Amino acid sequence: MGRWEPNARGRLEQAALELYVERGYEQTPVAEITKRAGLTERTFFRHFADKREVLFAGSSMLEELCADAVAAAPATAAPMTAVAAALDAAAGVFEERGELVGLRQSVIDANAELRERELIKLASLSGALADALRERGVDELGACLTAEAAIAVLKVGFRRWIDGDRERPLRPLLAECFDVLRTASAQGAVGAG
Amino acid sequence: MGRWEPNARGRLEQAALELYVERGYEQTPVAEITKRAGLTERTFFRHFADKREVLFAGSSMLEELCADAVAAAPATAAPMTAVAAALDAAAGVFEERGELVGLRQSVIDANAELRERELIKLASLSGALADALRERGVDELGACLTAEAAIAVLKVGFRRWIDGDRERPLRPLLAECFDVLRTASAQGAVGAG
Numbered sequence A, B: 001m002g003r004w005e006p007n008a009r010g011r012l013e014q015a016a017l018e019l020y021v022e023r024g025y026e027q028t029p030v031a032e033i034t035k036r037a038g039l040t041e042r043t044f045f046r047h048f049a050d051k052r053e054v055l056f057a058g059s060s061m062l063e064e065l066c067a068d069a070v071a072a073a074p075a076t077a078a079p080m081t082a083v084a085a086a087l088d089a090a091a092g093v094f095e096e097r098g099e100l101v102g103l104r105q106s107v108i109d110a111n112a113e114l115r116e117r118e119l120i121k122l123a124s125l126s127g128a129l130a131d132a133l134r135e136r137g138v139d140e141l142g143a144c145l146t147a148e149a150a151i152a153v154l155k156v157g158f159r160r161w162i163d164g165d166r167e168r169p170l171r172p173l174l175a176e177c178f179d180v181l182r183t184a185s186a187q188g189a190v191g192a193g
Helices: A008-023 A030-037 A041-047 A053-072 A079-097 A099-109 A112-135 A140-163 A170-187 B008-023 B030-037 B041-047 B053-072 B079-097 B099-109 B112-135 B140-163 B170-187
Strands: none
Touching: A008 A030, A008 A041, A008 A053, A008 A099, A030 A041, A053 A079, A053 A099, A053 A112, A079 A099, A079 A112, A079 A140, A079 A170, A079 B170, A099 A112, A099 A140, A112 A140, A112 B112, A140 A170, A140 B140, A140 B170, A170 B079, A170 B140, A170 B170, B008 B030, B008 B041, B008 B053, B008 B099, B030 B041, B053 B079, B053 B099, B053 B112, B079 B099, B079 B112, B079 B140, B079 B170, B099 B112, B099 B140, B112 B140, B140 B170
16 A cells, blocks of 8 residues: 555546647557656555556546436436436536646547447447436336437537537536427428338 | 359358357358258358357448448438438348347357457447538538437447347337437536536
8 A cells, every 4th residue: 555645546647638738649558657746656546546647547436427417307307408407417526627628638539439438438328328317117128228329429529629629618508409400300301210 | 253152142141040049150161051051161150250250240231231221321311310211221121130149249249359349349339320411511520429429329229129029120129219318408508618
């Protein structure tokens, strides 16, 4: 056991993201991250399995947060209202983390392997949301489609937030995306098939 | 140039998919595929860059087909109606190919790397649909969300079709998914944010 370091995890994350942006993800060894953070490699590996996990450890927490929010929605809430509550909870975390979220996204955008990983994480989040909806008694098709719709809203709203340098808060952006989706769905596909 | 072989591409694809299912994708060398198809490796590599491309060559054609269908939709068609027409065109191809689509999906489901590749192809299809909608004059948010909604419908409807052993035709399944999405969108998220 190493000695206790105040906010070691946060310092490692900040240092890693800065270096991934400055030098590229591939070109940053763990030794450089710990050097900038003023911590040992031993401390790094107590918090993260590898340098990729610095980018994706939050995804699992996000998934849990979202599933919990769906479960906690009032029993009378419609499925889409329940997933909107989940995205609202996620948006709170993103906004709190502010600049770190922007740094992380620019690292991911610059690397094909990381973009693939991000797609897998989003597919996993969709699965978790669908599971949480099924547990509320939502039927199979409704659960899958509502979960996928939430991911669509998250992807598009989040991208707009990042591209606008996070000047506009994320929550109303997500609400606007839900509105656009509702309008688009209402207009189209009537009587298709 | 080798001699002309009738339907060489189709024979190679059929042989490859059968072998990928029987022995596993990783465990099937190109030599086995050409042996079963009664063709040479030279012929294989005239049609496919590698054994993975047997699974994904169709994705690019599908993307083109869908983008063309969006472009060809009547000028008065709503964005969601235009992407529904695209999925309808795609469904026609899937239904024509029948069993091959089922074989392909079982190969992909069994291999993590192929599942990742499939997610990338779906993200690419979403981008192509959004581009086609922008060219119709649809605004940025509407184009992105309608394209993502179409991918949601395609994923969920296609999965249900495959899981039901393709007994129910795909087109009405997709239409049902659009209906469910419309109902879910209408019910939820009103006044969120």
